Amino acid sequence: MTILQKILDHKATLIPSLLAKEPTFEVEHKSRPSLYETLRKADALQVISEMKRASPSKGIINEGANPVELAKRYEQAGAACISVLTEEKFFMGSYQDLVAIANNVDIPILNKDFIVHEVQIDYAKAAGASVILLIVAALSDELLKAFYTYASVLGLDVLVEVHNEEELDRALAIHPKIIGVNNRDLKTFDLDLIQTEKLANKINAHEDIVFISESGIWNARDAERVAIAGARGVLVGESLMVSQNVEQALFSLQVPLPSLVKDVK
Template sequence: MTILETILQTKRLEVKQLLMEELVVSCETLPKRPSLFETLRESDRLEVISEMKRASPSKGMIAGNTDSVAQAKAYEQAGAACISVLTDSTFFKGSLDDLAAVAEAVKIPLLCKDFIIHELQIDRAKQAGASVILLIVAALDDVTLQRLYSYATARGLEVLVEVHDAKELDRALAINAKLIGVNNRDLKTFDVDMARTEEVAKHFPFNENRVFISESGIKDAEDASRAAMAGASAVLVGESLMRSASVEDSLRSLQVPKAGVPL
C-alpha cells in the first residue's frame, strides 16, 4: 500500500466517525479575505504560500512544538500571499484548532491543507476560517472531484486543485479549476523532483484565466527562480520555512520576479 493509500484509508475512517457524530456546522458569515487567485494573478513577483507544518510522513517531526499563531503572524509580516495550515492530525500533527486560531490572527487568504474526500470536511474547513481548500486529483475519482469542487465554490471558497502530471492536469482542467498546483512530491513514494513542475508546465494553458503554482521541494532562491521560469505565479513552501532561523529572510528570498509565460 502506498503512503497516499494509507492516508486515504485513515481519512475515510475519520470521516465515517465525523458523520456518526452528527456535528452541527455553523453557517455564520466569516470575515472576507482577499482572493488568492486575484492576488497571484496580479502580482509581478513569485508569491509564497507559506505552510504551517509540524510533521510529515516522509520527514517525521519537523517542528513539533511550533506555535501555529506565532508562525502564521511571522509569515504574514514577512509578506506571504497566503497561509496554508495542515489540519491532518495523524500524519502531519495539525488540527482544525490550528486553522481556527490562525484565522483569528491573520487577514490574508487561508488554505486548509488536508486530504478532503467528503463535503463535511469542506464545511468544517470553512467554519474554522479557511478561504481556500485543497483538492488532490490523485485522491479522487472524476465524479467526486467535480462534486467537491462545485460544493466548495458554491459556498464561496476558492479551491487549489493539486496535480502531479499532465494526465491529472487534464482532469483539473475538465472541472475548470482556476488555481492549479503541481506537487513536486510523488504521493506514492514521497520522493521530490522539481522537474515535475517543468513537465506539467509544458501542457499548462497559460493563455487562459488560470494560475500555476509549484508545491513542495522549494528551498531557496534558485528553486524559486526555477519555478518562476516554468511559469509559476507562486510556490507553496512548508519545511524550509518551518526550519528557518529567519522566516522573513527566507520567505523574501523566494519572492523572485515572475518570468512571464514560458515559450
C-alpha cells in the same frame, strides 16, 4: 500500499464522527482577499507559507511551532496565503490550528487536508479557511467535480493538486482556476522540480488558469526555476518550518516573475 492510500484509508474512518455533529468553531469569519486574484495580479512569485509540524516522509519537522506566532510572521513577511495542515495522524495538524490562525491573520487561508467527503469542506469553511485543497490522485472524476462545485458555491477558492500529466488532464476537465503541481512522487515521495517544468506548458496554454509549484522549494534558485516555467506561486512548508530566519527565507523566494510568464493584469 502507498503513503497516500494509507492516509486516505485513515481519513475515511473519521468521516462518520464528522457527520455526527455540526462543525462549530469560535472563529471570526473575515472577508479575505481572493487567492486566485492575488496570484493573477502578482508581479513577483507569491508564497503560500505552511504551518506543518510533521510529515510522513520527514517525521517531526517542528513539533513545538506556535501556529499564531508563525502565521503572524508569515503575514508580516509578505506571504500571499497561509496553508494549515489539519490532518492529525500523519502531520500532527488540527482544526484548532486552523481556527487560531484564522482569528489572527487577514490574508487567505488554505485548509491543507485529504478531502474524501464534502463534510470536510463544511469543516474547513466553519474553521475559517478561504481555500481548500483537492488532490486529483485521491478522487474519482465525479467526486473531484462535485467537491469543486460544492466548495465554489460556498465561496471558497480551490487549489487542485496534480502530480503528472494524466492527473493534469483530469483536472483541466473541471476548468479549475488554480492548479498546484506537486513535485513529490506519491509512490516514492522523492522530490524533483522537473515535475513543474513538465506540466507548465499545458497549464500556461490556459489564460484563465494560474498555477503554483508545491514541495521541494528551498531557496531563490528553486523559486526562480519554477517562476521561469510559469508558476505564479509556491507552496512552501518544511524549508520555512526549519528556518532560523523565517522572514528572510520567505522574502528570498519572492523573486520577480520573468517576462515570459503570461501577463494577465
